[in-house]
Amino acid sequence: TMRGAIFDLDGVIVDTAKYHYLAWAKLADELGFAFTEEHNERLKGVSRMRSLDILLEVGGQDFSEEDKLVMADKKNKLYVEYISTLNESELLPGVKDYLIGLRARGVGIALGSASKNAMFILDKLNIAELFDSIVDGNKVSRAKPDPEVFLIACAELALQPVDCVVFEDAEAGVQAAKAAGMQVVGIGRPEILKDADLVVAGLHVLEGLDRLN
Ligand code: G6P
Ligand code: MG
Secondary structure, three states: OOOEEEEOOEOOOEOOHHHHHHHHHHHHHHHOOOOOHHHHHHHOOOOHHHHHHHHHHHOOOOOOHHHHHHHHHHHHHHHHHHHHHOOHHHEOOOHHHHHHHHHHOOOEEEEEOOOOOHHHHHHHHOOHHHOOEEEOOOOOOOOOOOOHHHHHHHHHOOOOHHHEEEEEOOHHHHHHHHHOOOEEEEEOOOOOOOOOOEEEOOHHHHHHHHHHO
16 A cells, blocks of 8 residues: 655646746757757656756757756746746646645655756645655756655655655656656556556546545
């Protein structure tokens, strides 16, 4: 049985994935190449600097580390601008009810996100207090698919990996959860999340099932 639930943020709790994409696509556009939604799948769950490397690889371009830091900073400023008006209405369907239901059952709840903007987003969405532990991009040194982020979250919940279930929308995140020895529920499309133990369209599906019990 699940004693701990670890949630990715972007694409699982809130649809910020589209704002990440818009900001990256704008950067690519300025560099003179197109960055498609298909390319963007590779950036999901991946750290900011690694995302930039993948984007530049797609565009066949290379820059110094210094230039890359400037570019990543520019992307982030744009992204933060896009999410500055984020509010509770942008929580994905079923999220809040599902978290509240888990709490009522005594399941430990953690965030396991690569984003350095996670706290800012949780505050905007007014749900930070629903988490027992928050592990974000500021606390981790190795990006997904490395299991570090989920192992820290699990330890903060004082649980073992076998007791934890991860909720992820990204391929890199599913790999990270598997590498951590955890069960993983994919949120999104089964053809992309092939290695997940179960794939659902969103947490509203699980929340609906819980209500039937
Ligand atoms: C999440 C998103 C990625 C993003 C990463 C870093 O994993 O899925 O698209 O690049 O966080 O986010 P940040 O807000 O720190 O740039
Ligand atoms: Mg995600």
